[in-house]
Amino acid sequence: MKKLTAISFILLAACSLAFSQKAAAKPAKPDPAKDVRAAFDRLVEGIQQVDAAKVMSAYDKSERTLFFNNNGSVTLGWETMRENRESLYAKTKNVSLEVTGVRVEMLGKMAAYVSCKWKQSQEFEGKLETASGRMTLIFRLIGMDWKIVHAHTSPDNPPASRPVLPSERIAQ
Numbered sequence: 102m103k104k105l106t107a108i109s110f111i112l113l114a115a116c117s118l119a120f121s122q123k124a125a126a127k128p129a130k131p132d133p134a135k136d137v138r139a140a141f142d143r144l145v146e147g148i149q150q151v152d153a154a155k156v157m158s159a160y161d162k163s164e165r166t167l168f169f170n171n172n173g174s175v176t177l178g179w180e181t182m183r184e185n186r187e188s189l190y191a192k193t194k195n196v197s198l199e200v201t202g203v204r205v206e207m208l209g210k211m212a213a214y215v216s217c218k219w220k221q222s223q224e225f226e227g228k229l230e231t232a233s234g235r236m237t238l239i240f241r242l243i244g245m246d247w248k249i250v251h252a253h254t255s256p257d258n259p260p261a262s263r264p265v266l267p268s269e270r271i272a273q
Contacts, residue, residue, distance in 0.1 A: 133207060133210065133213065133247075134205045134207055134213070136247055137213045137215060137240050137247050138203070138215070139247075140240060140246070140247040140248070141203070141205070141215045141238065141240075143155065143158070143159055144156060144159035144238075144249070145198060145200055148196060148198050148221075149196055149197070149198050150196075151190050151193050151194060151196050151223075152190075153183065153186040153187045156186060157179065157183045159249050160179055160182065160248060160249045160250075160252075161179065161241065161243055161248040161250045162179045162248075163178070163179055164177070164178040164179065164180070166178060166182070166249070166250055166251070167252075168182055168251075168253075169251075169252065169254065169255075171232065171234055171255065171256055173263075189225075192225055192226045193224065193225050194223070194224050195222075195223060195224045196221065196222075197221065197223070198219060198220070199219065199221075200217045200218070200219050200236075201217065201219075202216075202217050202218050203215065203216075203217040210242070211241060211242040212239070212240065212242070213239075213240045213247070214237055214238065214240065215236075215237070215238045215240065216236065216237045216238075217235070217236055218235055218236075219233060219234060219236055219254075220232075220233040221233070233256070233258075234254055234255050234256040234257050235254070235255050235257070236252070236253065237253045238251070238252050238253075239251040239252075
């Protein structure tokens with residue numbers, strides 16, 4: 102009887118140990134939306150730190166990466182955007198960037214978009230600048246990293262000289 106109790110105890114302990122190791126080794130399910138949000142947060146952090154290298158690390162390093170800029174211009178290609186950022190960031194300091202209403206939407210296993218409102222102030226060549234608007238970023242899973250392949254920003258208050266179609270006007 103003592104032998105049977107001892108053997109039962111050893112088997113129970115071995116099974117318990119095996120199951121606990123298997124449960125501990127099981128990786129957590131990946132949450133791509135959290136990974137996309139983390140990539141977006143790194144971009145925001147890079148802007149706040151006026152760190153062109155950190156900002157550009159969020160983007161796909163491709164000549165097809167497309168930027169629709171807040172001022173209505175278009176920049177095509179990672180290298181062109183990197184050169185622009187480095188040139189501008191050399192003259193920029195004291196950046197404050199607030200993002201609100203951040204929304205991450207998965208478009209499948211390999212694509213997502215992030216949209217938000219933003220408000221930024223900074224000193225550029227010693228003069229205070231402020232702007233606000235909306236932004237949509239398209240992310241793709243490239244290798245193991247989520248990278249921005251398209252960025253679109255637009256101002257909250259476009260200049261009055263901007264042509265607006267009658268159908269786009271808001272009735273008040």
